[in-house]
Amino acid sequence: MKEFWQSCIQALAQELPPEQMKAWVLPLAPLGFDEELGELRISAPTPIKQNWAKTNYTARIQELASQWFNRPDVKVMFQLVRANQVPPAMSGATAAVALASAPVAPVQAAPVTGTQPFGTSPEVIIESAAPNVPATASFGNTESEDFIYKRSHINPNLTFESLVVGRSNQLANAASAQIVDKPGVSAYNPFFIYGSTGLGKTHLMHAIGNALIKAGKVNRVRYIHADQYYSDLVKSFRTSTFDEFKRYYHSLDLLLIDDIQFFRKKDRTQEEFFYLYETMVAQNKQIIITSDTYPRELQDISNRLTSRFDSGLTVHIEPPELEMRVAILLRKAEEKPGIILKEEAAFFIAKHLRSNVRELEGALSKVSAYAGFHGLKTFTVEVCKEALKDLLSVSNGQITVENIQKTVADFYKIKVQEMYSKRRPANIAMPRQIAMYLAKELTQKSLPEIGDLFGGRDHTTVLHAVRKITEARVKNAELNHQLHVLEQTLKG
Numbered sequence: 001m002k003e004f005w006q007s008c009i010q011a012l013a014q015e016l017p018p019e020q021m022k023a024w025v026l027p028l029a030p031l032g033f034d035e036e037l038g039e040l041r042i043s044a045p046t047p048i049k050q051n052w053a054k055t056n057y058t059a060r061i062q063e064l065a066s067q068w069f070n071r072p073d074v075k076v077m078f079q080l081v082r083a084n085q086v087p088p089a090m091s092g093a094t095a096a097v098a099l100a101s102a103p104v105a106p107v108q109a110a111p112v113t114g115t116q117p118f119g120t121s122p123e124v125i126i127e128s129a130a131p132n133v134p135a136t137a138s139f140g141n142t143e144s145e146d147f148i149y150k151r152s153h154i155n156p157n158l159t160f161e162s163l164v165v166g167r168s169n170q171l172a173n174a175a176s177a178q179i180v181d182k183p184g185v186s187a188y189n190p191f192f193i194y195g196s197t198g199l200g201k202t203h204l205m206h207a208i209g210n211a212l213i214k215a216g217k218v219n220r221v222r223y224i225h226a227d228q229y230y231s232d233l234v235k236s237f238r239t240s241t242f243d244e245f246k247r248y249y250h251s252l253d254l255l256l257i258d259d260i261q262f263f264r265k266k267d268r269t270q271e272e273f274f275y276l277y278e279t280m281v282a283q284n285k286q287i288i289i290t291s292d293t294y295p296r297e298l299q300d301i302s303n304r305l306t307s308r309f310d311s312g313l314t315v316h317i318e319p320p321e322l323e324m325r326v327a328i329l330l331r332k333a334e335e336k337p338g339i340i341l342k343e344e345a346a347f348f349i350a351k352h353l354r355s356n357v358r359e360l361e362g363a364l365s366k367v368s369a370y371a372g373f374h375g376l377k378t379f380t381v382e383v384c385k386e387a388l389k390d391l392l393s394v395s396n397g398q399i400t401v402e403n404i405q406k407t408v409a410d411f412y413k414i415k416v417q418e419m420y421s422k423r424r425p426a427n428i429a430m431p432r433q434i435a436m437y438l439a440k441e442l443t444q445k446s447l448p449e450i451g452d453l454f455g456g457r458d459h460t461t462v463l464h465a466v467r468k469i470t471e472a473r474v475k476n477a478e479l480n481h482q483l484h485v486l487e488q489t490l491k492g
């Protein structure tokens, strides 16, 4: 009975404006269903509401009940039950299917207890309470936003504000803004984000969800990992609650499904998802999918799905470039109260850890733990080097002249080609001489070999650079510091 009422509310919420739902439908509550008479009794708390419901909703609820109980002769009765009144006792078949303690509080915030439509999965149990909560209430109402959040499994911290944008995710970020602007538009549906692990796909997906909820553009939102979707589906078969499962997903406004590659070889899950996909897209309900690869490259996923994934907008997130890695580290450090991450220390970490953002976060946590243990608030290159000793020894290769040229070019924000060019403006000549100096200091190469690697320069040019930097270093504290950072970075 409870399930029926939930699905009934859900169906009505699709058809009626939120104000009407709140004022007239949510105050109603099911009393019971008499199987012998085919009588569905529903309580209304006031005569006005009783009358209104009778006039306006009888036919539709009757239709829904006939489908649900699979009989054409259902009669709907609205009974006046004032808030402090105990509903009349039920007997026989009625009692068997009635709610244990009807009437249900019409606007109920807490998850439903008792019947668990999706087996033991708390993920979906909370969701199944959705129709009973004021999901369709006004979005100005923070409580209602709260409910939407609770049911959605969206992480409120993963927002656009906390996402650093750089070359590698610029396009994905711009496309996301379009979706927030006009969710469900066919050109962007589905929105398919792919890229390797730890690059911010999930973050972006949550950011869109957060923005759409805040903008009041979606009511029924769900973030789910593909593997969890699979488990919930299996559970629904086991517990004979598949219809609930299906109804719930098919009623969503926004579905965020993470790591779709987990559907690999799960044919029944793929089939069910295909139907869900078709339903949502046909109704202009937005679907966002992440994956470790682009649609056509997905292994063991049916063609009819991958071709549909390709039919909306597909974007790639690439590994962040050095500047972005530094920016991410500085931003993440700002979020940790009471610590200061020096820019050169961020550069040091970013230079060594290139593959993904999760790795950068891990490194920063390690440094924080190390610094905390030693009572240090400022993270210098030395602190980072010490804290990340184990991590860096794995990722660190031998120092080469190419590596020195690249590191120095990155540090002074010039192109690496300038290391071989003949151009001599000071902002280029100086870093080039520094790179030559470091090549002599940190590698076994001879002066002529180094000259060759710097665009075929004479060994005397290299010697001049080495002498010049050696002297300048002694006199110029700032230069000495920069060289120190570069040395630490290169040595790891």
Ligand SMILES: Nc1ncnc2c1ncn2[C@@H]1O[C@H](COP(=O)(O)OP(=O)(O)OP(=O)(O)O)[C@@H](O)[C@H]1O
Binding pocket: 158, 162, 163, 164, 165, 169, 195, 196, 197, 198, 199, 200, 201, 202, 203, 204, 259, 290, 292, 328, 357, 358, 361
């Ligand atoms: N551009 C970014 N700005 C700020 N934080 C980021 C950025 N990219 C990723 N992150 C952070 O890095 C961590 C990993 O990101 P996320 O989980 O979104 O990666 P993913 O691409 O979904 O990885 P996986 O494929 O392994 O699920 C998260 O904590 C996320 O907040």
